Amino acid sequence: MKTRLKEIIAQYPFFFDILKTIDAAVYLCDNNGRLLYVNKAAERLDGYTNEELYGRTVTEIYGLDEETSPMLRALTSEKPLEDISFRYDVNGREIYQICNARPIFLDGKKFGAYTIQKDVTHLMEVIERNIRFQKEMFSPVGDSEGFGIDSLIGEHPLFKECKKMAIRAAKSDSPVLLTGATGSGKELFARCIHQNSDRNKGPFLAINCAAIPETLLESILFGTSKGIYTGALERKGLFEQAEGGTLFLDEINSMPLVSQSKLLRVLEEKEIAHLGSNERIKVDVRIISSSNTPPQEAISSKQIREDIFYRLAVVNIMIPSLAERKSDIFLLANHFISVFNERFQKHILALDDEVLGFFLKFPWPGNVRQLKHCIESAMNFVTDEDLRISKDHLPVYLFSIDNAANHGAQGSSPPKEPVDRNRESKPPEPESTGVFSAIVQKEKEQIIKALMENQGNVSKTAKQLGMHRQSLIYRIKKYKIT
Incomplete structure (x- = not known):
C-alpha cells in the first residue's frame, strides 16, 4: 500500500502540493483504516x-470507530458524507470538526477513504462562552434593570402600538415573532417581553441563527449525547439551558429549512432529543424569534417554512424602521447622549439645531443602532467646553450616505462638501431652528408636567422620563425651570 501511495504521489505531485498548503485538515486511510497521509494542517491541529501517524489506525490514535469516524463510515458504506460535525479527543484536547468524507476507488477497486475537515473548535468555544456570559450577566433578567417597557423609547404611533403589543404578549406564553430591519431593536423587544412576563426569574438566552454554521446549529439548540462520538460528554442544548425561561432565536429566516422542521416538532410536542440519542426530554421554554425580512417575502422566498411561520407568529410585532418614525429621533438622541454622558464623563445637553435638522432628513439605513453608534462617535470628539453635538462632531461617513441618498432622489444634486472637524460650525439655518425650537418646547413642557406630578422630586421625575438624574438637572438649568 505504501508503494502504491508513493506511485500516486509521484503521478500527481501538484495535487499533494495543494494539500500541503490548504487550511483544511486532510486525512487519507487504507481499506483497514490505517492512516496513509495527513497534510500540514492536520499535523498542526x-x-x-x-x-x-503512518500505518496507525484511526481507532488507535483518535479512539474513533465506524460509528463515530466519518472517514471510516465512508470507507465501510462506500458512500460520501457531507458536512458531518463531530468531536474527538487528541493529545488532551477536544477538537470539533465539520468534515466531508469520501471512499477512494482506483481502477475499479476500493483503495481507502479520505476526509477533509474544517476545524471549528474556536468557534464552538466562542459560542459556548457567549452562552455562559448571557447566563451569568443577563439571567435571570428579572433581577436586572434596563429591560423594562420604558427602555423602548419612542412616541410615534406605530412604535407605541408595538409597545402595547409587547405588553400584551408578556402576559401570555404564546410564541412571538418580531419583524423589523436590522438595528430596529428586535432583541430589546424580546428582552422586554421576557422581563415583563412570568418567566422573568428564568434565563433569557439569545442566539443568532445567521451566525452559526448549519451543521452546528442543531447540536447547539438540542444538545449532544455521550454516544455521538467516543469520549463525548453529555451536552445540554439551549432548549434545556433556557428551561423555565425564554429562548430568543434571532434571524430565524436564516435557519436551514431542515432545522426549522425539527424546531416545529419541538414547538408542537414540547420535547427535544440530543443528537445521537432517541430519548425524549420534556422542555418548558418560551420561543421568541425574529426576522429581518417581511413575513410574506420570507415565506415566498422559502427562507421560512409556512407551517412554522404560523406557529412562531402567534403574536407578530412588526417594528418600524427609524426612517418610519423620525419624530422619535429627538427622544432617542437625548437618551443616548445621557447614556454616553455618564460613560464618558461629559456634559452634553443635546444636539444642536443644525444636527437635528440633518438627522430628520437622514435615511438611517442602520436604524436605531446606527443612531446610537453615531452619538457615541460624536461623544468622542466633543470637548469639555462643548454643550451640544454639532455637525463637526459627527462621523464623516454619514455625509457620504446622505449625499448618495440625495443624489438618488434628486438626480443632479451636487455632492456636499466633506465635513472638516476643525472648521467652526455654521450658524443654524432658520428652518431647522424652527423644528428644534418646537421640539425643545415640547420637552420643556414634558419636564414641567413630570416635576409637578412628582412634587418636584428630581430623582422620581428622571426615572419617569427615562433619563439620568444629572441629565435632568442640566435640562432644568437649561430651560430655566424653577
Whole structure:
C-alpha cells in the first residue's frame, strides 16, 4: 500500500502540493483504516507528524470507530458524507470538526477513504462562552434593570402600538415573532417581553441563527449525547439551558429549512432529543424569534417554512424602521447622549439645531443602532467646553450616505462638501431652528408636567422620563425651570 501511495504521489505531485498548503485538515486511510497521509494542517491541529501517524489506525490514535469516524463510515458504506460535525479527543484536547468524507476507488477497486475537515473548535468555544456570559450577566433578567417597557423609547404611533403589543404578549406564553430591519431593536423587544412576563426569574438566552454554521446549529439548540462520538460528554442544548425561561432565536429566516422542521416538532410536542440519542426530554421554554425580512417575502422566498411561520407568529410585532418614525429621533438622541454622558464623563445637553435638522432628513439605513453608534462617535470628539453635538462632531461617513441618498432622489444634486472637524460650525439655518425650537418646547413642557406630578422630586421625575438624574438637572438649568 505504501508503494502504491508513493506511485500516486509521484503521478500527481501538484495535487499533494495543494494539500500541503490548504487550511483544511486532510486525512487519507487504507481499506483497514490505517492512516496513509495527513497534510500540514492536520499535523498542526492534532500535534502528530505524518510520519508518526503512518500505518496507525484511526481507532488507535483518535479512539474513533465506524460509528463515530466519518472517514471510516465512508470507507465501510462506500458512500460520501457531507458536512458531518463531530468531536474527538487528541493529545488532551477536544477538537470539533465539520468534515466531508469520501471512499477512494482506483481502477475499479476500493483503495481507502479520505476526509477533509474544517476545524471549528474556536468557534464552538466562542459560542459556548457567549452562552455562559448571557447566563451569568443577563439571567435571570428579572433581577436586572434596563429591560423594562420604558427602555423602548419612542412616541410615534406605530412604535407605541408595538409597545402595547409587547405588553400584551408578556402576559401570555404564546410564541412571538418580531419583524423589523436590522438595528430596529428586535432583541430589546424580546428582552422586554421576557422581563415583563412570568418567566422573568428564568434565563433569557439569545442566539443568532445567521451566525452559526448549519451543521452546528442543531447540536447547539438540542444538545449532544455521550454516544455521538467516543469520549463525548453529555451536552445540554439551549432548549434545556433556557428551561423555565425564554429562548430568543434571532434571524430565524436564516435557519436551514431542515432545522426549522425539527424546531416545529419541538414547538408542537414540547420535547427535544440530543443528537445521537432517541430519548425524549420534556422542555418548558418560551420561543421568541425574529426576522429581518417581511413575513410574506420570507415565506415566498422559502427562507421560512409556512407551517412554522404560523406557529412562531402567534403574536407578530412588526417594528418600524427609524426612517418610519423620525419624530422619535429627538427622544432617542437625548437618551443616548445621557447614556454616553455618564460613560464618558461629559456634559452634553443635546444636539444642536443644525444636527437635528440633518438627522430628520437622514435615511438611517442602520436604524436605531446606527443612531446610537453615531452619538457615541460624536461623544468622542466633543470637548469639555462643548454643550451640544454639532455637525463637526459627527462621523464623516454619514455625509457620504446622505449625499448618495440625495443624489438618488434628486438626480443632479451636487455632492456636499466633506465635513472638516476643525472648521467652526455654521450658524443654524432658520428652518431647522424652527423644528428644534418646537421640539425643545415640547420637552420643556414634558419636564414641567413630570416635576409637578412628582412634587418636584428630581430623582422620581428622571426615572419617569427615562433619563439620568444629572441629565435632568442640566435640562432644568437649561430651560430655566424653577
